[in-house]
Amino acid sequence: xSDKYIIEGGRPLRGEINVSSAKNAVLPIIACCAMIKDMVVxxxxxxxxxxxxxxxxxKSLGGKYEITGDSIVIDCKGLHFSAVNHELTxxxxxxxxxxxxxxxxxxxxxxxxxxxxxxxxxxxDLHLDGLKKLGVIIDEDNEKLRSDGRRLHAGNxxxxxxxxxATENLIMTATLTEGRTVLKNVASExxxxxxxxxxxxxGGNVHGAGTSTITVDGVKRLHGGTYSPIxxxxxxxxxxxxxxxxxxxxxxxxxxxxxxxxLTEKLRYAxxxxxxxxxxxxxxxxxxxxxINKIETKxxxxxxxxxxxxxxxxxxSSIGRGYIIENxxxxxxxxxxxxxxxxxxxxxxxxxxxVRGAHLHSAQVRAEDLRGGASLVLAxxxxxxxxxxxxxxxxxxxxxxxxxxxxLLGGKIKRVKISCV
Ligand code: UD1
Numbered sequence: 001x002s003d004k005y006i007i008e009g010g011r012p013l014r015g016e017i018n019v020s021s022a023k024n025a026v027l028p029i030i031a032c033c034a035m036i037k038d039m040v041v042x043x044x045x046x047x048x049x050x051x052x053x054x055x056x057x058x059k060s061l062g063g064k065y066e067i068t069g070d071s072i073v074i075d076c077k078g079l080h081f082s083a084v085n086h087e088l089t090x091x092x093x094x095x096x097x098x099x100x101x102x103x104x105x106x107x108x109x110x111x112x113x114x115x116x117x118x119x120x121x122x123x124x125d126l127h128l129d130g131l132k133k134l135g136v137i138i139d140e141d142n143e144k145l146r147s148d149g150r151r152l153h154a155g156n157x158x159x160x161x162x163x164x165x166a167t168e169n170l171i172m173t174a175t176l177t178e179g180r181t182v183l184k185n186v187a188s189e190x191x192x193x194x195x196x197x198x199x200x201x202x203g204g205n206v207h208g209a210g211t212s213t214i215t216v217d218g219v220k221r222l223h224g225g226t227y228s229p230i231x232x233x234x235x236x237x238x239x240x241x242x243x244x245x246x247x248x249x250x251x252x253x254x255x256x257x258x259x260x261x262x263l264t265e266k267l268r269y270a271x272x273x274x275x276x277x278x279x280x281x282x283x284x285x286x287x288x289x290x291x292i293n294k295i296e297t298k299x300x301x302x303x304x305x306x307x308x309x310x311x312x313x314x315x316x317s318s319i320g321r322g323y324i325i326e327n328x329x330x331x332x333x334x335x336x337x338x339x340x341x342x343x344x345x346x347x348x349x350x351x352x353x354x355v356r357g358a359h360l361h362s363a364q365v366r367a368e369d370l371r372g373g374a375s376l377v378l379a380x381x382x383x384x385x386x387x388x389x390x391x392x393x394x395x396x397x398x399x400x401x402x403x404x405x406x407x408l409l410g411g412k413i414k415r416v417k418i419s420c421v
Contacts, residue, residue, distance in 0.1 A: 010385070017251070084109075097168060097172075109149070130169070136152055157181070164192065171206055238399070253279060308371070373391060
């Protein structure tokens with residue numbers, strides 16, 4: 001059973017919040033610790049449920065960790081080779097990140113196939129094709145993936161598509177592989193730059209992250225150290241959308257405004273006043289927004305697929321008609337049926353959605369995935385009346401203490417604990 005949120009909407013949001021650490025930066029960094037025999041301390045690292053699951057994988061392989069406040073101490077000296085537990089890989093799609101570090105350290109890895117998830121099939125063929133080009137022999141059956149990296153070598157890999165996860169797995173594998181590996185057509189998300197910065201802070205030699213070509217000069221070992229991962233641009237974007245659609249003035253601190261240009265451009269078009277400073281963004285609006293004409297999700301620096309559901313909530317309550325094209329994932333419109341229960345006027349055909357502005361009202365809805373769940377919170381904050389959102393465990397995967405942050409901004413939101421009897 002999962003907690004639920006009760007939101008009393010229709011209030012403007014005002015205030016300033018510090019954004020928590022980026023889940024999508026923290027997960028590969030924790031996986032990367034599997035190939036470091038010294039102690040690593042991650043500071044300012046909030047404990048989301050996905051982060052706990054990744055730590056669970058480290059522990060299941062013999063690594064240790066300790067959490068003190070927002071710091072996580074990870075000690076993988078005693079980590080040993082073994083197959084990664086099927087249930088753990090099932091609970092976390094990002095478990096695939098462990099493949100590269102295990103190959104780098106033990107020259108072999110055995111994981112269960114991460115399979116599909118709530119937003120689409122999410123195959124890992126690009127990860128595997130890249131590894132094969134570096135000499136890894138992969139034996140796949142329906143459930144298990146056995147990788148033999150005894151002939152692992154440096155090389156050139158051009159990805160067929162700039163997959164975030166494949167880019168990260170290949171960087172980590174190449175980090176402890178002698179010689180120069182050149183990765184082309186890679187993803188350029190800020191979280192990949194952060195992984196590069198982490199690896200280099202631990203003695204690695206990775207260059208080019210943030211562009212479409214990354215060069216990895218293999219080193220013999222990484223040493224331990226301390227690191228603070230970057231803040232979460234998607235979480236920041238969600239609060240900026242909240243402030244824009246509810247009206248008021250919201251400032252998010254801790255992120256570079258460059259990371260959210262694709263969003264702020266659209267918010268400006270909608271009539272939101274945006275003030276950007278080097279490490280913060282402020283939105284100011286009266287809550288009555290012009291419809292964004294078109295959102296099309298693309299790899300960074302294009303409009304992020306992870307903000308598609310939140311911006312759909314904003315568009316649902318804007319004035320006019322707009323279009324959404326979801327290019328990244330094939331099943332990322334599950335929030336639409338729930339938004340419609342709240343009065344939204346949206347039609348979806350395959351990967352395209354048409355949104356006609358409507359008056360949102362309160363309802364009882366269910367989060368079916370992480371970002372879709374966030375979009376329901378936004379709609380609940382906008383809609384007058386009491387909205388009940390079930391399935392909050394999905395939201396907990398990526399939003400740290402969301403109810404506290406929203407309350408800080410003056411929103412009325414309550415978490416109701418639902419315990420098993
Ligand atoms: C990461 C993010 C996720 C975000 C996504 C796209 C993490 C932990 N998660 O996911 O929040 O929504 O980037 O920005 O960082 N694909 C293949 N074969 C592969 C790999 C990917 O076909 O081997 C396809 C996927 O199905 C999808 C597209 O490529 O259609 C993008 O996927 P990818 O960039 O790999 O996303 P993730 O790393 O899974």
